[in-house]
Amino acid sequence: MRWTSRDTRSLGIGLAYLAPSLILFAAFVFIPLAQSIYLSFFNTRATGVATTFAGLDHYLELLTSPAFRTGLLATTLFALYTVPVGIALGLVLAVMLNQRLRAINVFRTMMSSTIAISAAVGALIWLLLLNPSLGLLNYILSLVGVHGPDWLIQPTSAIIAVSLTTIWLTLGTNIIVLLAGLQGVPEEIYEAARLDGARGLRMFTRITMPMVSPSLFFLLVVDTIAVLQAFTQIHLLTRGGPVDATRVLVYSIYQDAFQNFQFGYASAQAVILLLLVMALTLIQFRFVERRVHYQ
């Protein structure tokens, strides 16, 4: 089709409406993104000004750096401890909340309350709960005969402590998404399964789980991305320690850029974070597209 003067006019009007958003996206998303990629190939001064071309040096350094490998391990453990447990807990609670009962909305609001809670508030409360002498967590554990660790001092327990905090913080979102998924299951499907003699656990694994699988998959991706971006709870609970046990990717970017002033090296890590999140999002998009097709 030929481009006419009417096309130019209508595009002009369209762009006028999009301009405020586009200008902001250009200034704070697209140009900075290009700058991040650019900086990752350069050495920089402490002010952040690029000086000499470094080629792939920063990336090669990352590949061989034990600290970076520890960081990736910490990020992986953090995701593995947080995401599956958070989704499973969310599902159990959402099933409990998916009932037609008087005052059910009170319970729904209470259980999803953590969506309004900031990571800073959550981290400060868990700092108290996790405290070895004053905190309730170790006291409750001692009641069932478990000697709780000094959570934030030992590397193995510090990452679990950060994960516990994060599970609690994401629980509200998980419950709301799964509850909506459960409510989308037509009553007739349960009726039919009941007629076929399905009950209890069998009903859950054969009917409920497959029917909410799109919501489960959505949360798997969204929660993993959220874990990759988690900063606040680490900053307030462990500062990346002890001995780098909780120095996840974002925290490493923060320390290398804003404490060690190695902006090039930090930008290379930012590019890796970008690639990870993009990969996860593309998987999500593809999945949604496929699902729309066979509906």
Add this chain to the structure above:
Amino acid sequence: MSVRLVLTYALLVVGSIIVAFPLLIALSYSLMSESEIATFPPPLLTTRPTLNNYADVLDTIPIGRYLLNSFIVSTAVVAGQLITASLAAYAFSFLVFRGRQALFFVFLSTLMIPWEATIIPNYMTIRTIGWLDTYQGLAVPFMATAFGTFLLRQAFLQIPRELWDAARIDGASSFRFLVSTVIPLSRPILGTVAIYGFLSTYNQYFWPLLITNQTLMRTTQVGIAQLRFEETLRFGLVMAGVVMVAVPTLALLVLGQRQLVRGLTAGAVKG
């Protein structure tokens, strides 16, 4: 049957208490003296409630100023997002022009880019233009929203085309149609976008931590974190700060529950 009902409610009550337990503890400990907090076993409820911790928060940090800062910044972000997203969503739903698909894809692509991956150049930009320690620096980078645009576009597409045709016949300009018809019809979804924008800005920590240094420009989240780094860690004091900062968001949750649920589930269920 009724035994089962009692059991169901009992489970719901227990579940709710467990989930809300950290919040209840924060409230309870904010009313305790430090000596009571230090007793063993750790108490659940105070025997001598006191408001001293709250008074101490007011003496230790300018919490009123932090709350004011956070309200100014969050309100500015909400206003900015409502304007930019309404205009963009309108172009993506009512206007017809070549390149619309491609531009919509440009918007969606921003959802794939984590803020943390661009935070270094963004920090440098804000520093270069002299916006460190300013409200603009805290608010302007977040005034466009692809997610909000997407939500609004979905809602705008539900508005009957006949209204648009009628408005054109009456000679209304397309901008006037947006302001006098589309926006008033979309109030619920605008509420969703507003609540989201407010909560996510109010709850920010990383960005305000980076770009504010002056005590008076700190926001609530960074401000209460200072309580954790006082010379001696006093949990009663920290919990009082936590309660003061969390109350506005919890109030918003209770008032805007329906809007929040609509926003969260738009991505998950409808795909």
